Amino acid sequence: MEQNPYIPITMKLVKNMCETEDKLINTFTLAFLNKEDEENFKYMPGQFAELSAYGQGEAPFGIATSPTEPGIIKFSVAKVGCVSNALHLMEEGTMVGVRGPMGNYYPMEEFKGKNIVIIGGGFAFTTLRSMAVYMLDEKHRADYGDITVIYGARNPGLLLYKEELAEWAENPNINLVTTIDKPCDGWCQRVGFIPTITEQVAPSSVNTYAVVCGPPAMIKYTLPVLEKLGFPPERIYTSLEMRMKCGLGICGRCNIGPKYVCKDGPVFSMAQLKELPNEY
Amino acid sequence: MKISKEKFGQAFDALAADYQIIAPVSEAGGVNYLAVKSFSEVKQDYLNSKLPPKSFLFPQHEKLLTYKKEGKDVTVKTELQVEKSVLFGIRPCDAKAMLLLDKVFKNDEYRDPYYYERRDNSVVIGQACNKISPSCFCSSMGISPASSEGSDIFLIDLGDSYQVEVITEKGKALMAGLQELSELSADEQALVDTIKSAQTSSKVDVATITAKLDKMFDSPFWDSLHEKCLSCNACTFSCPTCHCFDISEEVHKNEGSRVRTWDGCMAPLFTLHGSGHNPRDKKKARWRQRMMHKFNYFVHNNGDIACVGCGRCIKSCPVNLDIRQVIDGVNNAELVVD
Numbered sequence: 308m309e310q311n312p313y314i315p316i317t318m319k320l321v322k323n324m325c326e327t328e329d330k331l332i333n334t335f336t337l338a339f340l341n342k343e344d345e346e347n348f349k350y351m352p353g354q355f356a357e358l359s360a361y362g363q364g365e366a367p368f369g370i371a372t373s374p375t376e377p378g379i380i381k382f383s384v385a386k387v388g389c390v391s392n393a394l395h396l397m398e399e400g401t402m403v404g405v406r407g408p409m410g411n412y413y414p415m416e417e418f419k420g421k422n423i424v425i426i427g428g429g430f431a432f433t434t435l436r437s438m439a440v441y442m443l444d445e446k447h448r449a450d451y452g453d454i455t456v457i458y459g460a461r462n463p464g465l466l467l468y469k470e471e472l473a474e475w476a477e478n479p480n481i482n483l484v485t486t487i488d489k490p491c492d493g494w495c496q497r498v499g500f501i502p503t504i505t506e507q508v509a510p511s512s513v514n515t516y517a518v519v520c521g522p523p524a525m526i527k528y529t530l531p532v533l534e535k536l537g538f539p540p541e542r543i544y545t546s547l548e549m550r551m552k553c554g555l556g557i558c559g560r561c562n563i564g565p566k567y568v569c570k571d572g573p574v575f576s577m578a579q580l581k582e583l584p585n586e587y
Numbered sequence: 588m589k590i591s592k593e594k595f596g597q598a599f600d601a602l603a604a605d606y607q608i609i610a611p612v613s614e615a616g617g618v619n620y621l622a623v624k625s626f627s628e629v630k631q632d633y634l635n636s637k638l639p640p641k642s643f644l645f646p647q648h649e650k651l652l653t654y655k656k657e658g659k660d661v662t663v664k665t666e667l668q669v670e671k672s673v674l675f676g677i678r679p680c681d682a683k684a685m686l687l688l689d690k691v692f693k694n695d696e697y698r699d700p701y702y703y704e705r706r707d708n709s710v711v712i713g714q715a716c717n718k719i720s721p722s723c724f725c726s727s728m729g730i731s732p733a734s735s736e737g738s739d740i741f742l743i744d745l746g747d748s749y750q751v752e753v754i755t756e757k758g759k760a761l762m763a764g765l766q767e768l769s770e771l772s773a774d775e776q777a778l779v780d781t782i783k784s785a786q787t788s789s790k791v792d793v794a795t796i797t798a799k800l801d802k803m804f805d806s807p808f809w810d811s812l813h814e815k816c817l818s819c820n821a822c823t824f825s826c827p828t829c830h831c832f833d834i835s836e837e838v839h840k841n842e843g844s845r846v847r848t849w850d851g852c853m854a855p856l857f858t859l860h861g862s863g864h865n866p867r868d869k870k871k872a873r874w875r876q877r878m879m880h881k882f883n884y885f886v887h888n889n890g891d892i893a894c895v896g897c898g899r900c901i902k903s904c905p906v907n908l909d910i911r912q913v914i915d916g917v918n919n920a921e922l923v924v925d
Contacts, residue, residue, distance in 0.1 A: 312700075313834075314665055362656065362841075364835055385862075402660055553834065556696075558850070559832070560852070560858050562876075565883070
């Protein structure tokens with residue numbers, strides 16, 4: 308019989324790590340059980356997968372790893388419902404289900420030869436991390452111009468991937484700017500909201516694409532800044548979240564107008580979103 | 588050509604040995620499509636079934652997989668068993684609705700095997716409506732009470748016999764054993780002509796509704812339409828083209844199944860995010876979604892309006908929200924000029 312898109316592959320939870328000091332976000336590292344599963348799971352930065360905690364159900368999460376990191380995939384997940392809570396509580400070594408990869412991805416081909424500014428807020432940094440790691444990979448780095456990452460959180464303890472951020476801070480191939488909302492002891496990076504910091508540090512919009520993910524308020528106030536800096540809507544990308552079940556464009560709940568976020572998205576340019584009703 | 592109901596019934600009963608036959612059956616509360624073993628169980632004279640036959644292709648509740656957890660390990664099994672089936676007595680509206688569902692359960696990337704295994708292994712025997720329900724408006728939706736679109740074999744009830752039209756190769760194969768066909772009498776031909784020319788008495792105009800709705804997302808038209816709606820989803824469950832579903836788990840100790848169940852856009856929880864945000868938390872947004880999906884989004888995605896004029900949502904609505912009047916309302920709404 309044809310491949311059944313409702314049946315997850317089984318993967319092993321090899322690491323279940325608390326990512327943020329508020330204990331809300333854990334990063335799950337899942338290992339493929341065999342080469343065949345891994346070969347069939349060809350993904351690109353920006354795609355997501357439906358993660359199953361058997362006994363609770365499944366839910367969609369953006370893939371935080373890059374396809375340049377073989378053998379595993381990672382998800383950084385906020386504890387908000389039954390499935391995410393079950394995953395947070397899961398003992399390492401437990402088998403989980405994964406359906407995917409699903410959805411479209413950041414237009415890495417279109418980005419070639421361009422400068423990229425990645426703007427992320429809070430825990431909406433997962434697929435942005437995937438994209439940054441993808442571009443930093445030695446096979447891909449030469450394809451892209453300057454890479455700037457502007458990443459902020461309410462306080463330092465809420466930033467994801469702290470060790471990796473420390474490496475990026477030393478890496479000449481990427482320009483990392485981190486910021487927190489209010490000053491605190493021991494923080495010697497920037498202080499201020501993302502829109503303000505973006506205005507201060509964003510690269511020229513000439514030959515540059517912006518990719519923005521974060522809480523709705525952050526996006527709302529960052530877009531006018533990008534517009535002021537000269538980014539046209541065609542060169543601003545974002546990734547949307549929606550309640551999803553099938554992930555296949557069938558079950559009918561994640562639409563914005565005629566587009567299904569699961570299948571036509573989750574990645575949209577601002578130009579595309581302007582054509583859709585404001586219902587997300 | 589025609590066949591007597593006696594001969595047809597014999598062939599029907601013989602078919603039941605090799606096929607699961609789904610046919611209209613009279614049960615408490617109305618007529619519904621159920622599995623039958625004999626032609627004598629089939630309800631002949633009724634307006635339309637209470638629920639559409641979509642549940643045969645897309646059951647209200649079905650297992651997608653089962654699993655068993657042992658310690659940290661899990662074993663997953665697919666649940667998909669399909670019998671060769673005949674869908675008998677399918678009304679033109681419902682046959683057309685299946686063609687629309689075909690477009691939903693397959694897209695450029697995925698094909699839903701649960702739906703399509705059943706679809707591919709079934710033959711549709713359609714039947715004209717000799718009587719038309721007051722809530723029917725299929726004539727306005729490019730269908731008629733006697734249109735054979737979507738049927739493999741199409742029957743017109745002539746009283747003691749059926750007029751038989753073989754529409755597709757699939758139908759032809761099923762009809763191969765049926766030898767005793769005869770010509771229609773002049774009276775019977777006149778009856779066929781009458782049935783074929785019948786139209787629903789209630790009509791709507793959908794000629795420009797898709798283009799109109801393109802400009803109506805922000806219209807004040809939606810502000811009050813929904814007020815009496817109870818968000819009960821009776822309209823979506825009784826709709827032959829509604830296809831939204833939920834996926835959840837049924838668990839007993841360390842074993843369970845992942846099941847899909849009908850869901851609907853009228854329910855407030857349908858679009859609730861884990862964060863608590865809900866893009867369609869208001870009835871206004873949900874009614875707009877229902878109308879937009881059927882008369883605009885579906886047309887943009889699949890080239891057809893996702894309403895077949897069966898009138899079931901009109902009959903099942905507990906507060907008499909009549910989709911025909913909503914269509915009229917859209918047609919008459921003034922566009923907001925900005």
